[in-house]
Amino acid sequence: MVTALTTNSPQTANFRHALLWKAWQESRARFFSALALVVIVVSYAILISTDWLARYNSFHPTEPLPYSAFIWSGLFNWLLQATWILAAFVLGLGGLRREGATGSALFTLALPIARTHLLLSRAMVAIAESMLLALTPALLIPLLSSATGHTYPWSQGLLFSLSMGIAGMVFLCVSLLLSSLLEGEFTAPVVGILIVGSVFLGSKQWQVHKWSILDVMSAANSIDPSTQYLRGPLPWLGLSVCTLASLTLLSCSIIVLRRRDF
């Protein structure tokens, strides 16, 4: 647990910097681990792609799978998406409720800062870290693709990554809300796993499939079925609904935290 020292500069801006620094200190190990996880997943998928596609296409010679379809279905619509959701969820954990359990909440609460600012600074850092994680594949996929003799457009990687990051903020905000509600170190992650798992299985049901947040994250309804490139604009309606849901969850977290007695 890191305690921000702010005794020399009472200005609000300095406090905010200190809070951001504190949130970064507390989450940076998780961030770098998650970054390594994302890099491993993307590198693995691209490194096996040539061999995998050759085998697949020899088995299905009449319907060869293009490299772009492999990248979208294997990464943006599956493995990378799952990895990112888990990483974003873990990055959102922590905060005052958890500090209450470890006994350091009173030090943080003694600072002349509203609880809302405490939560928002943590949320800002988690959002920035999650967006960085989402944008890493946009850089990594075209680079590694060219290194393995394939091409993947930068713009496609960037748009899919943006869609994943913006829509996926819902999972980060669920994590922030659970962190405000539950204090056990493993309680919030376990409840989160249940929620994410239920969303995953629920989204497979055809009755609710069109409302699937996972499809908004991968822009599944805006891709070309054969190449699996984005063929139109991003799913803005879905992204707007997800952003609204994220803001609602964040507001709920603030309300819960403000009413909580530490």
Next chain:
Amino acid sequence: MKMLLLKAWTETRVRFFSSLLAAVVVCLYHVTQHAWLVTMWTHTLANDPKALTHFPWMPLGISSYNWYLWHYLFDNYLQQIWVLFAVLFAFGGLAREKLNGTAPFSLGLPISRKRWLLSRLLIAFIESIALAVFAIAFTAIASIAIHQTFSVTGLILHTTLMVATGIFFIAFGDLCSSLFPGEYLAIILTLLIFGTPYLIVQTYEQHMRVLGRGDWLRNIDLAHIMAGPWQLTWTTLPWLGMAIMWTMTALLLIAAIKHGDRVDY
């Protein structure tokens, strides 16, 4: 000893009850999806002449409910959920107590660190067994409710194999929990070190088996060792894989005990 077990149970019971809920969600989903999937597969086979080439397992999926249960539960989702919770049950202990500042109280008791560790692992193991038993009992009841017949022996054998070999994950989770004491760090590092290779190799090797091909990666496909072949008998049990996993479990436990003895709280 009873008090140590009670303490370990109190610390992990929320995780345990959550795992039961997760098992219900996973098992209920796949049992209720059976009729719909069989209809879809039958329709696909009748209308698409290439379907049998692309999906050679489809006739088996249509005709055998035992294969369906094995494929969706023991070879995929139930196993993954079980592994995840087995790791989570093993998390905790003195390293986490140090973080909360309660480690000196526990260490003040006249009990060796080894005994602390073993009592916690015993509870984690019992909870893992209870989770597996609950999941198959629930699956059996749900299957009867949808008028499906299944092999009880097959369910018991697959569950026994999953738990017997999956003990490795309890030892692994415990070691990770004591090595990475930061807040939530153990969860993400465990995923990084083991979760990713476990899931990637599992998926890759499943695809290779559909293609009828094999490579060296099948030797480290722990998920397939835990699932075994779908018609499991004494002769088809993966004895070599089981022996390797038990050896690795023993090594991890020794490492956890040695590390626990050397840590300065």
